Amino acid sequence: MSDRIRSIEVFPLQIPRETPYLGPLEAGVVPSPRGYFVRPGNQTLYSIHDHSLLVKVTSEGGVVGWGESFGVVAPQVAATIIDELFAPLVIGRDPHDVVAISEDLYNGMRVRGFFGGFYVDAIAGVDMAIWDLRGKLTGLPVCKLLGAQRHSRLPVYVSGLPRATLPERAALARDWIDKGFGAVKFAAAVAHEGEVAEIQAIREAVGPGPKILADLHWRYTDQEAIQLITAMEPYGLYVAEAPVQSEDLEGQARVAAAVKTPIAIGEELRTVYEYRPRFVHRCMSIIQPEMAHMGITFFWQVCQMAQAFHCRVMPHATIGIGIAQAASMHVSAALQNFVMHEYQHSIFDRNLRFVTGTMRCQAGYFYLPEGPGLGVAPTDEVLQYVMGE
Structure with missing residues (x-):
């Protein structure tokens, strides 16, 4: 019998760094109170910190798989999506059905037109963690x-x-x-x-x-x-x-x-x-x-x-x-x-x-x-x- 998924946990991270990503801030650029700023050269939002979102999937037998969602800014958003929407749909599933699980999560918001952004970033972290769990259960690296x-x-x-x-x-x-x-x-x-x-x-x-x-x-x-x-x-x-x-x-x-x-x-x-x-x-x-x-x-x-x-x-x-x-x-x-x-x-x-x-x-x-x-x-x-x- 397959070892089914028992739980999903999320860990949004904020790791300080001395120099922001891509180098020092341009003249006149001031970070927000939360540490976010916009690079004038590409009009894109960054943080003075390193942010990420870790996803932990645990099987009924206690085997753990890890994933990481895109979380360069506001990693709490994807974390909330996983907690509120994904966990009830994933817990109890067979990790060897990872492709079906990811497709099911994607389809869950299809009629709302939400085919990108934080929602799919959240799927990415869960998907990664389940693939990692599959590898642990089979003893094989993901590439195999x-x-x-x-x-x-x-x-x-x-x-x-x-x-x-x-x-x-x-x-x-x-x-x-x-x-x-x-x-x-x-x-x-x-x-x-x-x-x-x-x-x-x-x-x-x-x-x-x-x-x-x-x-x-x-x-x-x-x-x-x-x-x-x-x-x-x-x-x-x-x-x-x-x-x-x-x-x-x-x-x-x-x-x-x-x-x-x-x-x-x-x-x-x-x-x-x-x-x-x-x-x-x-x-x-x-x-x-x-x-x-x-x-x-x-x-x-x-x-x-x-x-x-x-x-x-x-x-x-x-x-x-x-x-x-x-x-x-x-x-x-x-x-x-x-x-x-x-x-x-x-x-x-x-x-x-x-x-x-x-x-x-x-x-x-x-x-x-x-x-x-x-x-x-x-x-x-x-x-x-x-x-x-």
Whole structure:
């Protein structure tokens, strides 16, 4: 008889940090009393803290699975959704029916049109935790449950150069290359001298070999993006990410057709329903699915659809303690269209102390955590950062 799900618990986290994500605050930017602020460069809400939401699923036999929902801001919202709506629908279910459970949760709000946002983020954490539980019950890592372990280590690109000035950011890029990494990505939102100046300085610092990616943060119209990407191409631009606003499918397709550089999109998307029209209209050649938005079930579905459209996969990595990161690595290890993974060094390295296991990043590679399920679990230390406690 299967070991059914007995309980679901949620733990919204707030972990202080000295320097906000993406670097120091711009002049005139003042955080709210709760620590939230908007980056002028991309008009996006951030926190001065690291936030996340841990999800714990326990079986009737006492076996525990862990997941992590997207919780960069207001993680209590997804926590409430899980407590109020999901728990009664999941408790008592067979964890080996995880795909059906995630689809049932999604369908539960379908007629209300709530096909994204905090609701699907909440599903992601529950889904991850149940997959982890399945692995613990079977003694298998998640990638094996998906049917393929193609890699034990995954190539990465260094994401973000959180320094105040352009010379400092270029020097930091060089530092990473000297450590054995082969690719870096800069953020347009904090490229205050302009993206062309940014890539020029980085290229001069790192030399001709390393790959340089640019995150354009949905800042431009299609014509502006085409001009900008074309201007950066002489400096060996490897990938241009999120060139136009997410809603502008036609603009995404025009940019992808007009430039030589591969276009990558998708970190803000959550389901095959959001990805499908972008595949059909050839809006990108690379997808960047975010595990904490999607969970393993939806992430896997999207990556299989990408294979059918001959798109490559370079997963996004958000703020978190590492549970979602481990899940993303397990799915990546099972993919034949995987290229490399985002490495959020300013988050991953400092928060790695909050998880157990062998997961690590060294000299340009993530190393897949060993053991059943996801191969990681929160330490007792991280629970001191549960909000409201």
